[in-house]
Amino acid sequence: MIGAGTGALAAAARLAVAGHRVAVYERTETYGGALRRRERDGFAFDTGPGLLPLPAVYRDLFVKTGREPLEECVELVQADPSSRHAFADGTRVSLPNASRAGVVAEVEQALGADAARRWGDFLVRAREAWDRARRPLLEEPLWPNWEVLAGREPYPAVPHRRRLRLRTAATLAEVGEWELRDPRLRALLESHALAFGLDPRTTPASAAVLPYMEHAFGTWYVRGGxxxxxxxxxxxxxxxxxxxxxxxxxxxxxxxxxxxxxxxLADGTAVEADLVVAGVHPAALERMCGTRLRGEGEVPARREGASRTTVLLALRGARPDGTPHRTVVHTRDREAELDALSGGGLPAEPTVTVLRPDDPALVPDAGHEAVTVTAVTPAGAAGADAYAAYAERMVAAAARAVPDLRDRLLWQEMRTPEDVARETGAEGGAVPAPALAAADGRFLHASNSTRLPGLFTVGGWSHPGGGLPHAGMSGALVAGLVVEGPDFRGSQ
Incomplete structure (x- = not known):
């Protein structure tokens, strides 16, 4: 197995239980891929994902690979509220964890009855999209049915009269504009795509499943990070x-x-194997094979993912009671932000995600707080000065969620796409997005099987794409394809 990212680890455990002798070769000195930790002066920070959606994926992994369930190996804590959103006009709304009714009630209190009705109706349509796409998109091998996913938009958009014609929304931005209307609801909707570096103006309406998954299945934190x-x-x-x-x-x-x-291996060692599972970036794998692994008629080549910049903040003073774990601070100019990102630039005012976990394991004592601020960044190098200026803009945005941030700041540390590239091996520090249906297959990822028999791919750069739940699902799919062969019909 090539690489020790989360998807590769999930596949390795399942294959070992099935009777295979598994050896993992990792170019860095540790496991976990993007799930890294930075420790300094008694503070500890997650430098990759900070929350876990859909924990059932990892509960299934632990049930299938041993006696101890997931909850005996880590402490899972519901993040409640799931998130707080700070909008450009100063309005704030806190969304309860895994409660559609609770979410609608909070939206009504903060944004009004009409906004609550529209968001509730949207969630009903998003659930229908989830029910249509879940099995073929996430739980079954991609081939040979990817063209069905590519051509059918699972989101049941409401017809909208535009220029004397009735149209249905093709993109997530159109869903927000035509069905939600309120600019704050639109920002709430689009933030779920933006978090993966997706431009809602070109992202299919099927991305409605992203907020639905969070509302339906909850968001969890793992104690200790x-x-x-x-x-x-x-x-x-x-x-x-x-x-x-x-x-x-x-x-x-x-x-x-x-x-x-x-x-x-780089040192000249030759390793024999009956099959190979690769959890690496597609371009890196093709260099290793010396040939193209995608043939004519297969999933179209996907646009490279965006990356992220993260600022780690060590603060003096205790975390205030009632502080939400996650706050999304929305930019005051979403169009300018999207234009900058789509053009490969750094926004003048980015949307940032501020994580403030209530976890004694992350701080030297109760009189300090560890805060992580993350923003989407184009993949590739922008230069040290540009990143430093961007980090300052991120901290300024985060101050809208942490008003006393500057006075409490002990030190800050920045992590750029170059750090992501070094740790994960992804070119430019790109972070893969989840697979999405429709749009002619442009938002799907390549199959877990390849044109070379005996070679399989796992992790965020293969079906069903990026994100911790999807990586875990890819491990289950690869194990099924290896153990059951072409007759494998998907995870149960």
Whole structure:
């Protein structure tokens, strides 16, 4: 197995339980992919994802690979409210965790009865999109039915009269404009796509499943940080006798008799194998194979994902009671933000996500607070000065959620797409987005099987795409394809 990201670990544990001898070769010195931790002066921060949606994916992994359930290996805590949104006009709304009725009630209190009705009706339509797309999009192998996903828009948009014609929304932005109307609801909707670097003006309406998943299944925090989830999955692999080789960079996939037959490492070591599972960026895998792995008639080549910039803030003073775990601070000029990002630039005023976990494990004592501020950033290098200025703009935006931030600040540390690239190997520090239906397949990811027999792909850069739940699902799909072969019909 190439790489020790979360999806690869999930596949490794499942394959080991199925009787395979599994060896993982990871070019860095640790496991977890994007699930990293930064520690300094008694503070600790997640530098990748900070919350876990759809924990059932990892509950299933632990049930299928051992006696101890997930909750005996990590402490899961519901983030309630799931999020607080600070809008450009100063309005704020807190969304309860996993409660549609509670969310609608909070929207009504903050934004009015009409906004609440529209958001509630939207969630009903988003649920229908989820019911239509869930099985083929997330729980089944992609081939040969990807064209069905590509051509059918699962979101049942309301017909809208535009220029004397009735049209249905094709993009997420049109859903917001035509069905939600309130600019604050539109910002709430679009923030779920923006969090993955997707421009709602070009993202299909099927992205409505992203806020639905959060409202329906809840958002969870892992005590000690999300790095603890990676640790638990890694330890489950060790318990199933998966072997790990860290600091072992794979440079080539060996081929014999027309199928994958092993690996070659940077130090010249040759490793024989019956099959290879790769959890790496597609361009890196094609270099290892020396050939294209996507053929004519397969999923179209997908646009590179965006990256992220993260600012770690060490604050003096205790975390105030009643502080939400997550606050999304919306930009005052969404069009300018989207134009900057789509053009490869850094927005003058970004939308930021502020995480303030109530976790003693992350601070030196009760008189301090660890805060993480994250914003979407184009993949690639922008230069140290540009990132430093962007980090200051991010902190200024975060101050709308933490009014005394500047007075409490002990130190801050910035992490850029270059850091993401170094830790994950993704070119430009790109972060993969979840797979989405419709749009001619442009928002799907390549199949977990490849043109080279015996070679499979896992993790965020393959079906069903990025995000912790999707990575875990990819591990289940790969294990099913390996164990059951072409007759595998998907996870149960």
């Amino acid at each position: 999300l790095r603890e989830l990676a640790r638990a999955v890694y330890e489950r692999c060790l318990a199933r006798r998966v072997e790990f080789r860290f600091g072992a960079e794979v440079t080539a996939v060996r081929e014999k008799d027309g199928r994958a037959a092993g690996l070659e």
